[in-house]
Amino acid sequence: MKVAIIGVGLTKFGELWDSSFSQIFVEAGINALKDANIEGKDLEAIFVGNMSGGRFVDQEHVSGLIADHAGLNPLPSTRIEAACASGGLALRQGIMSILSGFHDVVVAGGVEKMTDVLTGQTTHTLATAADSEWETFLGTTFPGLYAMMARKHMEEFGTTREQMAMVAVKNHANARHNPYAQYPFEITVDDVLNSPMVADPLRLLDCSPITDGAACVILASEKRAKEFTDSPVYITGSGQASGTISLHSRKRLSVVDSTINASREAYKRAGLGPKDIQVAEVHDAFTIGEILGIEGLGFVEIGAGGKATEDGITQIGGKIPVNTSGGLKAKGHPVGATGVAQAVEITLQLRGEAKGRQTDADIGLTHNVGGSGGTAVVHTYEKG
């Protein structure tokens, strides 16, 4: 399969108190159209990932709101929701609309505005990604689920507290070179280990922040892409899988099956394997998430993710640089936008426009997870 990315756009990630929900989506969309050097009238459809407009900004019917505020009526506009994987799924829906022959040029974006409510409600809203009746009702928070996976991983494979901290240290170092990042500053392992406890063993600096932000990509069919650019980046593989919504129902608590299954599909469609990937954006909502991610994607053996991080293979300059953007941890994690923002970063990397964080890569991958693994979506990218 081959679908081109002909333009990418982001907003600054962070606490965007002066901007409204629809405003940030439109800003990312305009940036993507400018980057593609096309006009709104060239678009045929809108796909938007959004986890919880309803709880974060009292706004449902997000698809309608956005099409109107972007001045894109009467284009068909569709919202896609799968918690933190909403953006990755919106991208996939856009891709499928093109591969089906239904459309030739579409925008796939994601948006979340998380700082309009108080922290307790944000924590509650994020926890709705878990099973509301059998996890959340009993006091389960979202960091709590990843904390339980982390403790199991430590017990089963000997992963250390320091190795998890190294994920955050690396991603913060990468974010220094990303002008869109929420936290573009360095931290140390000690900073992580001395930050306030959130859900033992995970501390504040193991967790991605609460973020406002939006991201958009313009997708085009292979046939039409050449009209717009000489050097498109192609999406060559796409995979999506579901897993049990509750962590307690998994076969194993230290492995995310949906990541394994989604990556297998993406690799198969692309005719690639994990060894071919040269740069990746991996879902590090929590530091342990990146370790689980690089294992599930096959970059390292199951259980070897902590050691691999310590050995530096995921650093820029290492064998497989992971989260050059700063990841969810330091770039920020506006949940509905994240999956699309990952595609933006890989596009910049393959175009050679990633400046201070540039890697030498022709093939990249993105990995976006919803909840504790109820949904996973993986895409592969190749330089045109």
Next chain:
Amino acid sequence: MGSNIPRFWRNLKSRYNLIGTKCANCKEIHFPPRHFCPKCRRLSKLEDFKLEGRGKIETYTVIHTPMDGFEGQIPYVLAIVKMPEGPRLTTQIVDCEIEEVKIGMKVKSVFRKIQEDGEAGLIHYGYKFKPA
């Protein structure tokens, strides 16, 4: 957010008495209860099955940053408990010092208050587990 009563009473049987389901076709026991056996699908024959309320902690965490409704309980231990009948469940661990909680620890169920819904004035009860 305010919730209506039926949202809670339909689960009371399971939350109060640990009633799960057993598939008469494949003999698998589920908790939380299922309305459809994922293994047998259309051949599933589900009946109520009461769990004994014993098990071992497979993993756990201590929650320090709570969500709305749990502010008064922090820090509290949340665990995934594996029951000998087969399924696992997520539960709070109570009646012990946080430092005593370990992976592999034997626990048994107790009936406790889970949370108070401020707006609706509802008090929710259900299972928690304590050292056996």
